Amino acid sequence: MTSILLLVVLLAAVGSVAILIRPQRASTFEFYLAGRRVGVVTNACAICGDYFSAASFLGVAAAVYASGLDGMWYATGFAAGFVPVLLFIAAPLRRFGEFSIPDFLGRRLESNSVRLTSVAIVQLIILAYLVPQAVASGIIWELFIGQGVGGLSAYATGVLVSTAAIMLMVALGGMRGTTWTQAVQFLMLLAIFVWLAIIVVASGFNYPDALRELSSRPLANPVESGGTWRLEEVTNRLHPESPAYFGEPGGQYSQLGQFALILSLALGTAGLPHIMNRYFTSPTGTAARMTTVWVVGLAGLFYTLAVLLGTAARSVIRDVSAELPWLAELTTEGVLRVPEYALLVLGQVFGGRAGLGLIAVGALVAVLSTIAGLLLASAASWGHDIYERYINLHATQNQALWAGRAAVAVVAALSAGLALAVRPESLTGQFPSIVATMVTWAFALAGSALTPVFILAIWWRRTTGAGAVAGMVTGAVTAVTMCAAGVLMGDTPYAAVLMTPTVVSAPCAAVATVAVSLASRPPQDMDRIWVRMHGTAADRRAVRIARLTVAGIGRRSREGR
Known part of the structure; x- marks a missing residue:
């Protein structure tokens, strides 16, 4: 009962913040962009709250727990993802100043086909990213609450309650409410991580000693066979004739697999709609760049x-499993059957039910924060890019807002339905962390279909609308096909590479974009577009003055005739 009360208080607090600071005026500019008045540090914290999803809070620790050093590649790729954003995208994107990714690409390339294609790609990425967040919410509820509501299983209850709660928050709060709740949620996440790290280290945990001890024996994880669980040694992907060890590479990926994973995560960040849309809320291009610097450090x-x-979880949980009877239902010979439980169990080991509750709250906050950003990005692409431009050209602000809110409800319901079809236990033998792996698929799709087109549209003047459509379609089809083939191949050496396809699909998308662009005509007014993206404030002011001067001379000439 205490656990349920704690979660109810959390959801009520998050919803209250969103409602109290929601925009007072019914305006799409306020609902989607928060009036472009979000400060650097606030936006950085909000982006972190948006980005550090269940894959970050539960998934990275779970991947490290299950596969040792190879799990660290997730942390490396997730953190490195903002470097390309900082160097190539943040400032030009904000200077161009639109509502969403489809809006930016449609106006930059002066093409309705680009806008419609990018809306479809954005929705596919959002759905691919939403499902693992909903899966994580079910996992958290299942362990923390342990019981369902209304005849539903605990897992299904967690999926439905979290999705419904955050859907309501986004519909009411818009970008302003979501920004502040995400900033607060990130600070809460970071505080929980710091608390757990302090308490673990204070208990005597020593990272170098633990790493040395874990690496002294072959890495083994639970595998279900015939209804029973047993430990099975993990094969080294680099040296198939040898077992894997916790502190050595090869526990999950070959050399190509490691490179493919990091590339997928690094390029994927620049194509995530819920992250890139946040740069449109910055007041200036410089503010967008400084926001990214803060994000990289955090x-x-x-x-x-x-x-x-x-x-720490891999080291501590095995040592204490014999002393704590409740761990018997979760472990096989001291190793967790579901790696995503690692931080939750670690919290309970050191803090009892209160510690478990704190970690569960942090994990749920990570889920809710990311779901909020994804639903808001979905609302922007449907409400602004489709409804206002193609369905109801004369829509009032209120009608456009309700179209966005309806999109939030539909996408949330669809993601929850797909999450209910997933059972984490059935997939843990194939993936180091099902949540982190599923999020990686979304990164791969974003990095294949959107990032190459993004970078070319920003930095190559010759990019055309037809080229962008060809690139997005090529990248998306290649990425989805390779991921599907990887899943069907099961636990094989090539499956891991196929499920991180960006190393192949991103170059295919770039080549398709360049080839078709060279065979088609670019937008006519490229000088104006280029100055808008890359010029300084002084440059843009000079262009406006020159345009006004030319217009004035032309008008006087006509009057003289």
Whole structure:
């Protein structure tokens, strides 16, 4: 009962913040962009709250727990993802100043086909990212609450309650309410990570000693066979004739697999709609770039703690499993059957039910924060890019807002339905962390279909609308096909590479974009577009003055005739 009360209080607090600071005016500009008045630090914290999803809070530690050093590649890729954003995208994207990714690409390339294609791609990415968040919420509820409501299982109840709660928050609060709740949620996540790290280290945990001890024996994980669980040694992907060890590479990926994973995560960040849309809320291009600098620093700290705690969980839980009877239902010979339980169990080992409750709240906050950003991005692409431009050209602000809110409800319901079809226990033998792996698929799709087109549209003047459509379709089809083939191949050496397809699909998308662009005509007014994206404020002011001067001379000439 105490656990349920704690979660109810959390959901009520998050909803109250969103409602209290929601925009007072019924305006799409306020609902989607918060009036472009979000400060650097606030936006950085909100982006972190948006980005550090269940894959970050539960998934990275779970991947480290299950596969050792190879799990660290998730932390590396997630943290490195903002470097391309900082160097190539943040400032030009904000200077161009639209509502969403489809809006930016449609206006930059002056093409309705680009806008419609990118809306479809954005919705596919959002759905791929939403499902693992809903899965994580079910996992959290299942362990923390342990019981369902209205005849539903605990897992199904967690999925439905969290999705419904955050859907309501986004519909009421818009970007302003979501921004502040995400910023507060991130600070809560970071505080929980710091608390757990302090209490673990204070108990005597030593990272170098633990790593050395874990690496002294072959890595083994639970596998279900015939209704019973047993430990099975993990094969080294680099040296198939040898077992894998916790502190050595090869526990999950070959050399190509490691590179493919990091590339998928690094390129995927720049194509995530819920992250890129946040840059449109910055007041200036400089503010967008400084926001990214803050995010890189905060991400480095966050993922360092995640790796530390994943290692601590592998070391500590096995040592105490014989002393704590409740662990018998969750472990096989001291190893967790569901790696996503690692931080939750670690919290209970050191803090009892209160510690478990604190970690569960943090994990649920991570889920809710990311779901909020994804639903808001979905609302922007449907409400602004489709409804206002193609369905109801004369829509009032109120009608456009309700179209966005309806999109939130439909996408949330669809993601919850897909999450209910997933059972984490049935997939843990194939993936180091089902949540982190499913999020990686979304990153791969974003990095294949959107990032190459994004970068070319920003930095190559010759990019055309037809080229962008060809690139997005090529990248998306290649990525989805390779991921599907990887899942069907099961636990084989090539499956891991196929499920991180960006190393193949992103170059295919770039080549298709360039080839078709060279055979088609670019937008006519490229000088104006280029100055808008890359010029300084002084440059843009000079262009406006020159345009006004030319217009004035032309008008006087006509009057003279």
